[in-house]
């Protein structure tokens with residue numbers, strides 16, 4: 001079977017090779033999946049880097065933190081040969097072999113049956129990034145967000161999480177303001193449904209005043225750092241921010257005043273160990289709330305061979321939308 005394998009050199013640095021490996025090398029698991037598509041997330045960029053981004057512990061390693069395909073064999077009664085499945089998270093592709101190969105062997109607990117209406121290609125156009133965007137939308141709604149409350153801010157909007165978040169929110173009736181550091185992506189973001197485009201520099205500044213004008217009814221933040229700290233002071237009374245990512249840094253130089261005086265909520269979003277029932281709920285919502293035509297417009301197709309370069313690009317914020325990798 002063909003796979004992208006990270007092999008460690010004598011200098012301790014890992015490099016990618018596209019090679020044929022014996023299926024017997026696959027790790028233990030209950031279900032073997034014929035992978036059709038995988039994708040590229042920020043974490044994949046880290047796993048493809050020479051030091052494995054602190055995520056990869058053992059080499060040789062097959063990265064790919066998510067994949068979709070067809071069950072080939074299953075020792076678990078929940079799955080049978082021919083079932084279409086998707087996997088995201090559970091540290092697959094990080095400390096376990098992942099989706100950058102024609103086959104993957106995993107625990108049945110980690111798989112979700114694909115909902116009707118979503119193909120394996122669609123599922124990977126969504127990928128971990130889009131699935132996480134859906135979890136963030138659900139968390140905001142669970143905390144009272146409705147379209148009549150006002151505009152919703154999406155940061156890192158031209159990236160994977162941001163693109164899908166923008167498309168979903170616009171489709172279900174929200175007025176979306178998209179923050180991007182790439183003004184040339186304004187037309188793309190408008191085509192996804194963003195109503196307003198905000199330049200990153202306008203908002204990516206250290207907090208000067210803990211409270212600013214109440215502007216946003218909700219926010220999906222893929223950036224963190226100074227930007228998230230500043231946004232907290234711009235939220236409307238009782239509004240929530242879903243903290244998804246750290247593309248701008250893991251620090252949070254914020255004031256607690258927005259929490260205390262405006263009842264603002266900061267909601268953490270974790271896609272990796274999300275319980276299965278909520279995963280099923282999120283994938284079902286993806287199938288109904290993400291317009292497939294817009295999803296297809298944000299896809300950049302790729303092969304295993306292109307992944308090392310694309311991995312380096314995503315770490316520099318250079319990828320637009322979603323990369324879908326045909327592993328075969």
Ligand code: NDP
Pocket residue numbers: 040041042043128129132155156157158159160161162179180181182200204222223227243244245246247248249269270271272314315316317318319321
């Ligand atoms: P992408 O690289 O596709 O998108 C990130 C976007 O953030 C970029 O496109 C860019 O958007 C913006 N950005 C990049 N660098 C900076 C910077 N220095 N300052 C401000 N903005 C910046 O990554 P993903 O969308 O796949 O992931 C986004 C984040 O979410 C990552 O940190 C990732 O690790 C995290 N994540 C978390 C998950 C979870 O379970 N919590 C799951 C999936 C992802 P633009 O050009 O529009 O400004």
